[in-house]
Amino acid sequence: MLFKSHGGVHPNDKKAPANEAVITTIPQPPEVVIPMSQHIGAPCTPLVAVGDEVKLGQKIGEAKAPVSAPIHASVSGKVTAIAPHLNNLGNMVTSVVIENDFKDTPAETMVPATEEDLQSPEKIADIVREAGIVGMGGATFPTAFKITSGWGKVDTVLINGAECEPYITSDHRTMLEHPDELLKGIQLLMKACKVDKAYFGIELNKKFAIDLLNFKGAKEMGIEIVPLKCQYPQGAEKTLIKTITGREVPPGGLPANVGCTVFNTFTAYSVYRACYEGWPAIERVVTVSGSAIADPKNVKVRVGTSMQWVFEQTGGFAKEPWKIIMGGPMMGMAQYDLEVPCGKGTASLLAFSDDEDRTVADPVCIRCGQCIDGCPMNLQPIYMYMYQQKGDVEMLQKLNITDCVECGSCSYICPGRLHLTHAFKTGKAMVQAHMAELKAKAEAEKAKTEAEAPKAEAPKAEAPKAEAKPEAPKAEAAKAEAKPAAPAKEEKKEDK
Secondary structure, X not given: OOOOOOOOEOOOOOOHHHHOOOEEEOOOOOEEEEEOOOOOOOOOEEOOOOOOEEOEOOEEEEOOOOOOOOEEOOOOEEXXXXXXXXXXXXXXXXXXXXXXXXXXXXXXXXXOOOOOHHHOHHXXXXXXHXXXXXXXXXXXXXXXXXXXXXXXXXXXXXXXXXXXXXXXXXXXXXHHHOHHHXXXXXXXXXXXXXXXXXXXXXXXXXXXXXXXXXXXXXXXXXXXXXXXXXXXXXXXXXXXXXXXXXXXXXXXXXXXHHOEEEEEHHHXXXXXXXXXXXXXXXXXXXXXXXOOEOOOXXXXXXXXXXXXXXXXXXXXXXXXXXXXXXXXXXXXEEEOOOOOEOOOOOOEEEEEOHHHOOOOXXXXXXXXXHHHHHOOOOOXXXXXXXXXXXXXXHHHXXXXXXXXXXXOHHHHHOOOXXXXXXXXXXXXXXXXXXXXXXXXXXXXXXXXHHHHHHHHHHHHHHHHHHHHOOHHHHXXXXXXXXXXXXXXXXXXXXXX
């Protein structure tokens, strides 16, 4: 039984052009640019230097922080530079540039795990961390940390096979072409999370994949294939949990708060490769599609390969591209430099011609409320937009803007063409900046109080010493007052 979740929209999935395209491998580029930050959390520090020879799969970047993931060489060759390069988020990130020798000489560490290791949740988590696996659907949260932080809290594993964004078919092709490996990867995640049951949610537009995975014995492995209604954003973490389990993650909460953890399809496949093949996260199946693409495809791309190289090797553009997006059309990031490298979470590269442009000069809210109906997080986009425009951080917090998953449903459905999702990204940044400011202020006040405390305590400590000296005079005065008492009695006797 499936549970109803709030909101959602129904865009044309546009998957047909690439849906039947089997996964192919494009030629490797002569050079790869590998960013030291391809994950949520602390960026990695390079472990190599300019001039070093590196091997395929060799660890070249690492961070000691728990929320992080190591980086590996996606080709063998020579390190020619370590310098800041533009990434898909528009930031300059320290990157290792490797000149490809086209030998693919494997690192000594690329060995399969032993059967004994694969029986231990701790060992599997270690392998996953060492392989640098993250949320390969685009979220890029370190998978090992997600596993270990859920121990004792999580009782249900969910695999996100919805792939609900239009155009993207890379996960669908992975299901069809690597079903056995995928199911074994899910079993490994179940073992690592210390649970006996997993649910694999797949939208009904992937009927062949659903039938194939059931035929391969998913049920006997403790994996229930759950057909899902085609609706965006069916694959959003909280939406998927609500739809399959009926559990609702509270505002500001995490899936572990309701006993769930969610992994992407390609993440599960990557776990299989890390454990059974010793292959780290250095390759991703990428869908290349869009109205400006000559021949839509699904291709294997090494991490660090530029978008320019991928487009050239897949047939180039049929029309002059108006917009290029890394990721899906709803949540992906528009790019302005084709030299940006593909990363671990790059599921698609889309190019659109100018006849796709739907922007207007003066977007206006017509108060229709469709954005409220469409929001899967049950938020109030119309008011969030209004208070973001006013810069009212307090009201944005009251409206739970940080629960916005930036799915783009509100922007898609808005007849007034308001830039809602962009406004909410900016609004969330405003809230984060405000919270950081309050935290810094509180820490400064605490430091000031601690610095002034010794000064205030110093007089109190010296006070007893200052009062100790007059003790003798007081005692003498008391004696002096006591001495006349005897003569007084004598005087009384004399009077008698």
